[in-house]
Amino acid sequence: MPKDVQPRPCSIADTLEVVGERWSLLAVRELFHGVHRFDGIARNTGASRDILAARLRKLEAAGVIRRKLYSEHPPRYEYHLTQAGRELGDVLLALAKWGDRHLNADDPPVRWHHSCGELLDPVVVCATCGRPAREGAHSPVGRGAR
Amino acid sequence: MPKDVQPRPCSIADTLEVVGERWSLLAVRELFHGVHRFDGIARNTGASRDILAARLRKLEAAGVIRRKLYSEHPPRYEYHLTQAGRELGDVLLALAKWGDRHLNADDPPVRWHHSCGELLDPVVVCATCGRPAREGAHSPVGRGAR
DNA sequence: CCAGTAGGTTGGAAAAAGCAACCCACTGCC
DNA sequence: GGCAGTGGGTTGCTTTTTCCAACCTACTGG
Numbered sequence: 001m002p003k004d005v006q007p008r009p010c011s012i013a014d015t016l017e018v019v020g021e022r023w024s025l026l027a028v029r030e031l032f033h034g035v036h037r038f039d040g041i042a043r044n045t046g047a048s049r050d051i052l053a054a055r056l057r058k059l060e061a062a063g064v065i066r067r068k069l070y071s072e073h074p075p076r077y078e079y080h081l082t083q084a085g086r087e088l089g090d091v092l093l094a095l096a097k098w099g100d101r102h103l104n105a106d107d108p109p110v111r112w113h114h115s116c117g118e119l120l121d122p123v124v125v126c127a128t129c130g131r132p133a134r135e136g137a138h139s140p141v142g143r144g145a146r
Numbered sequence: 147m148p149k150d151v152q153p154r155p156c157s158i159a160d161t162l163e164v165v166g167e168r169w170s171l172l173a174v175r176e177l178f179h180g181v182h183r184f185d186g187i188a189r190n191t192g193a194s195r196d197i198l199a200a201r202l203r204k205l206e207a208a209g210v211i212r213r214k215l216y217s218e219h220p221p222r223y224e225y226h227l228t229q230a231g232r233e234l235g236d237v238l239l240a241l242a243k244w245g246d247r248h249l250n251a252d253d254p255p256v257r258w259h260h261s262c263g264e265l266l267d268p269v270v271v272c273a274t275c276g277r278p279a280r281e282g283a284h285s286p287v288g289r290g291a292r
Numbered sequence: 293c294c295a296g297t298a299g300g301t302t303g304g305a306a307a308a309a310g311c312a313a314c315c316c317a318c319t320g321c322c
Numbered sequence: 323g324g325c326a327g328t329g330g331g332t333t334g335c336t337t338t339t340t341c342c343a344a345c346c347t348a349c350t351g352g
Contacts (some may be wrong), residue, residue, distance in 0.1 A: 007192035009255035011245025012175055017250070022169065022309080030157055033286060038194055038330050046153035048310050053331060063248075069151060074317040076329060086249050089280040092158055096236040098153050099157025102209070103164070109155035109290035115282030116275035123279075124236040127269045129262035130276070134205040136261030140179060143193040144255035168340085184299050194341055199300060220348040222298060294352090301346075308339070315332075321325090 009144040016040040018062045019088065023047040024055050025095070028081070028088050031065065064088065093122040155290040164208045165234065169193040170201050171241070174227070182224040209232065232276050239268040244270065 007013065019025055026045040035041055042052050056079060059065045063086040067077040081088075100108040114120040124133045139145075153159065155262040165171055172191040181187055185282045188198050202225060213223040227234075246254040260266040270279045285291075 006189075008176075010172075010175065011242045011250050011255060013172055013245075014249045015241045015245035016168075016171065020166075020171075022162075022166065025162065025166075026156075029156065030154075032192045033154075035252070035292075039328080041188035042330095043152075044154045044286075045159075046160070046183075048312095049331070050311085051309060070164070071318085071329090072234065074236055074329080075239065076318095084244075086280070087244055087247065091240040093270055093279055093283075094240045095161045096157045097229075098233055098237060099159075101233065103160045104157050108288060109157060110286050110288045112283040113263075113285040113287065114272045114275065114277075114279070115284070116272060118274040119287075120279055120283055121273035124239055124257070124268050124269050126260045126262060126264070128260065128264040131262065131330085132261070133239055133246045133266055133268040137235070137258040137266050138238075139259040140256050141259065141265075142254060142256045142278050145179075146190035184341065185297075188299095194343095195300070196302085196342085217298090217349085220298075222349095293352085295350105295351080298351105299346105302342105304342095306339100307341075308337105311335095313333085315330105317329090319326105319328080320323075320331090322323100 008146070015091075017089075019059070021055065021058075023051060024059060024086070025092065027052065027055055027059065027079075028064065028085060029092055029108075030090060031079060031081050031085070032092065036080060039076075041079070059085075059096065077146055090122075093120075094124065154292070155215075163176065163238075165205070165210065166263075167201065168195060168215060170205060171234070173198065173201055173205065173225075174231060175238055178235060178238065182226060184223075184225075187225070200207075205231075231292065234271050236268075240270065243268055270277070 019028065023045055027041050030044050035044055042049055042107045056065065060067060063082055065079050066082050068080055070076055070078050096110065112120045125131060126133050126136060165174065169191055171189050172193065173267055176187045176190050181190055188195055202211065206213060211225050212228050214226055216222055216224050242256065258266045271277060272279050272282060
């Protein structure tokens, strides 16, 4: 960081410090797909094993995932999402929807069934009024608004 | 990529190829905040100028932003979001909400007013039934589901 | 004339990523 | 018993990125 700049305080930046490195969100994606073991995550993401090991350590330290021993001698672990990790699902849904619309419009690679019986089409809405969040957002407030 | 692996086809991965590098989403964030010029984006994100220039080129090539000439001699540009870029707002809202909850629970740095009059609390819901998207999602389908 | 603003580019150093190879402790399998 | 295979890494070395400071050009204002 150049010494004279003071970046905007921002939860987006803070979140990206935790999960914004390459492979981190793809590892989380695999946990949502039910792949809980190192080799499977490595295969399905394409991450090299050393980098993946580092990312899993960092996600664990950040409280996004938890290791569970499923074999002693030799110690073997499965990786599971914490509650905080599960809440990253909203980020993944937003990323997936954008890619489905703008990069894979002809053939979305993955869709999810929703409990209502339909294929899930995730939308971000205002919890108060239920209308689309983005179009109605205006006037930022707080120490990061300037 | 190790030669024998075939990563999961996935719009999340594809989207991250476009906007997943460091600083890219923060630059987009600044455009949402109404900061459209190079120096402002550099200051508010903390990105170094060479990297920021490269990121803006890439975002432009990907159709996320558009440059607008506002001065000839010397040529000077403002950066503006395209429609595709505006749709990344949902990703930013999801990232911001996660950070507000898990990293800045005591003092969220930025909130947005919503057109309904309340402070925006963005939630991701199923477009069909209106219920939370994440909890109800199950059974992935498509060539990326395995 | 001089400082400041705007939008970069260049050079060199430091950090991160990538990949193959190795390692250890098992579990079958013949 | 021997030998391959699986799971979960770590090590060593090379290639990419990133970072930062410094520089450059073309104006504008005082």
